Amino acid sequence: MAFEQMTIAEMRRELQAGRVTAVELTRACLERVEATDEQLNAFITVCAEEALAVAAEADRRIAGGEAAPLLGIPLAVKDIFNVTDLPTTCGSKILANYISPYTATAVARLTAQGAIIVGKLNMDEFAMGSSNENSAAGPVKNPWNLERIPGGSSGGSAAAVAARQVVAALGTDTGGSIRQPASHCGIVGLKPTYGRVSRYGVIAYASSLDQVGPLAGSVEDCAVLLSAIAGYDPADSTSVDCPVPDYLATLKSGVAGKKIGLPREYFIEGLDPDVKRAVAEAIEVYRSLGAEIVEVSLPHTDYSVACYYLIATAEASSNLARYDGVRFGARKDSGQGLIGMYQQTRAAGFGAEVKRRIMLGTYALSSGYYDAYYLKAQKVRTLVRQDFLDAFAQVDLLLTPVAPTPAFKIGEKVNDPLQMYLSDIFTIPVNLAGTCALSLPCGVSSEGLPIGLQLIGQPFAEADILQAAYAFEEATDWGGRVPELG
Amino acid sequence: MKISRQDVEYVARLARLTLEPEELELMTGQMDAILGYVDKLNELNTEGIEPTAHAVPMANAFRADEIKASIGIERALQNAPRADGGCFKVPKVIE
Numbered sequence: 001m002a003f004e005q006m007t008i009a010e011m012r013r014e015l016q017a018g019r020v021t022a023v024e025l026t027r028a029c030l031e032r033v034e035a036t037d038e039q040l041n042a043f044i045t046v047c048a049e050e051a052l053a054v055a056a057e058a059d060r061r062i063a064g065g066e067a068a069p070l071l072g073i074p075l076a077v078k079d080i081f082n083v084t085d086l087p088t089t090c091g092s093k094i095l096a097n098y099i100s101p102y103t104a105t106a107v108a109r110l111t112a113q114g115a116i117i118v119g120k121l122n123m124d125e126f127a128m129g130s131s132n133e134n135s136a137a138g139p140v141k142n143p144w145n146l147e148r149i150p151g152g153s154s155g156g157s158a159a160a161v162a163a164r165q166v167v168a169a170l171g172t173d174t175g176g177s178i179r180q181p182a183s184h185c186g187i188v189g190l191k192p193t194y195g196r197v198s199r200y201g202v203i204a205y206a207s208s209l210d211q212v213g214p215l216a217g218s219v220e221d222c223a224v225l226l227s228a229i230a231g232y233d234p235a236d237s238t239s240v241d242c243p244v245p246d247y248l249a250t251l252k253s254g255v256a257g258k259k260i261g262l263p264r265e266y267f268i269e270g271l272d273p274d275v276k277r278a279v280a281e282a283i284e285v286y287r288s289l290g291a292e293i294v295e296v297s298l299p300h301t302d303y304s305v306a307c308y309y310l311i312a313t314a315e316a317s318s319n320l321a322r323y324d325g326v327r328f329g330a331r332k333d334s335g336q337g338l339i340g341m342y343q344q345t346r347a348a349g350f351g352a353e354v355k356r357r358i359m360l361g362t363y364a365l366s367s368g369y370y371d372a373y374y375l376k377a378q379k380v381r382t383l384v385r386q387d388f389l390d391a392f393a394q395v396d397l398l399l400t401p402v403a404p405t406p407a408f409k410i411g412e413k414v415n416d417p418l419q420m421y422l423s424d425i426f427t428i429p430v431n432l433a434g435t436c437a438l439s440l441p442c443g444v445s446s447e448g449l450p451i452g453l454q455l456i457g458q459p460f461a462e463a464d465i466l467q468a469a470y471a472f473e474e475a476t477d478w479g480g481r482v483p484e485l486g
Numbered sequence: 487m488k489i490s491r492q493d494v495e496y497v498a499r500l501a502r503l504t505l506e507p508e509e510l511e512l513m514t515g516q517m518d519a520i521l522g523y524v525d526k527l528n529e530l531n532t533e534g535i536e537p538t539a540h541a542v543p544m545a546n547a548f549r550a551d552e553i554k555a556s557i558g559i560e561r562a563l564q565n566a567p568r569a570d571g572g573c574f575k576v577p578k579v580i581e
Binding site for chain 2: 097098099102193194195208209237238240300302303306307310321324325326327328329330331335338339340341342343344346347350352356358359360362363373376377380381382383385417418421431432434459
């Protein structure tokens with residue numbers, strides 16, 4: 001079986017049966033990256049030597065009778081995760097020479113099972129962006145159409161999985177950064193509930209919104225990764241100490257009798273006709289599978305983008321204060337004192353979008369504007385969150401589009417940040433509410449671009465949305481498609 | 487105008503960012519457009535609404551005060567642009 005056609009479960013079966021070794025899988029993975037990444041630019045770092053050494057160790061463990069779900073599986077992670085002795089650039093020039101002194105918990109949980117990290121994936125600088133055009137390592141291309149964006153900020157993760165450079169990857173999602181690129185690249189991406197996965201060792205963007213999650217070619221593979229990374233971590237005091245259910249045990253239970261809500265504010269004018277059609281067809285699939293479909297309302301949806309771009313930028317301005325050229329990062333100093341060194345270092349190290357968000361956030365937190373902007377946004381956040389709690393009193397889960405349009409062209413929105421921000425309208429509310437959601441493929445546009453469906457679950461009910469996603473994947477042919485690359 | 491060029495210069499100083507004249511020009515226009523857009527929050531009456539700082543309600547996280555190993559000075563300094571004698575070295579602070 002060809003590497004690019006295998007799921008994690010299939011790789012595991014082949015490994016356990018001795019029909020393939022972890023070293024062979026890793027070599028196949030590295031060859032696939034070598035053959036396709038000149039086109040895609042999904043990887044910032046490839047660590048072939050380290051990966052092959054870990055793979056050899058995995059083969060010894062398999063020979064010794066071990067069988068953890070990820071043992072011997074080559075994976076990759078967004079370049080926002082620290083991995084000891086590997087570079088972590090976060091897509092920024094300011095961290096160009098940074099070598100991680102420690103490993104993020106989510107990555108450590110993968111490697112503890114015996115997963116092999118083959119590299120670090122491209123992303124928008126400091127996870128700020130919806131198109132992966134804001135990376136110091138250059139834009140990532142959408143594997144379905146190389147002139148299109150892959151989405152962002154986990155654009156490298158989504159493109160790498162879509163092209164099956166790797167079978168699955170980790171990303172982060174602050175306002176849609178897993179779900180939107182998953183949707184644009186035709187794969188499955190899950191943003192867990194805030195607090196479900198440890199963020200220790202993950203570079204912070206907006207701390208009340210950031211969450212780690214998996215991207216994979218199938219719903220089951222997403223569930224396998226979530227099972228590995230979910231759970232309380234004493235090193236992250238915002239991770240929640242509640243039991244992690246067996247996501248695989250309930251995966252195949254179907255959606256008969258489930259109540260699925262369609263928030264009317266998500267089916268608006270301006271929705272691309274292909275997206276509208278694909279989501280409408282998906283709703284019919286769920287109806288045919290025995291789910292009950294009802295209309296609900298999330299009345300404050302239209303305020304979410306404004307609310308998000310105040311809260312996220314305020315938190316970012318504070319989090320990014322640490323890049324001052326003292327403890328790490330590329331220092332720039334022309335002898336104008338400490339403050340001058342800070343200013344020059346930051347001016348030279350940050351890209352335009354990061355500067356813009358630091359400026360907005362600093363303004364929103366500054367004396368005289370705090371109440372009008374930051375506090376106001378936090379109050380509106382309460383209303384957005386309450387919308388979801390009210391909706392979940394009536395339904396089990398919500399179904400919506402992921403993005404208003406399929407992937408746009410590279411360069412199309414770079415000069416209009418506000419238009420770029422507005423493309424996140426369907427994903428941002430979930431982060432503000434702190435609940436979980438996933439994106440899965442539900443169709444293609446007339447131009448052959450993937451379209452994603454968003455399923456939003458109650459807080460900590462990742463099992464419900466995975467189960468509903470699995471039922472859809474089984475009932476349709478939209479999952480598991482891999483683009484032809486030259 | 488929601489924000490003037492002088493305001494933007496002031497915020498840049500607060501944020502410890504040097505902006506080139508062209509950057510300042512562009513930033514003023516873009517921030518003005520974004521601040522104009524976020525003004526829509528004022529359509530909502532939020533009197534008496536508690537602010538949400540955190541989506542998941544949680545109490546303070548306490549742990550036992552136990553001594554544990556740290557990453558050590560060498561590791562902590564490995565990315566320092568300049569280090570000396572086990573310390574981070576910075577430009578002169580007091581003139």
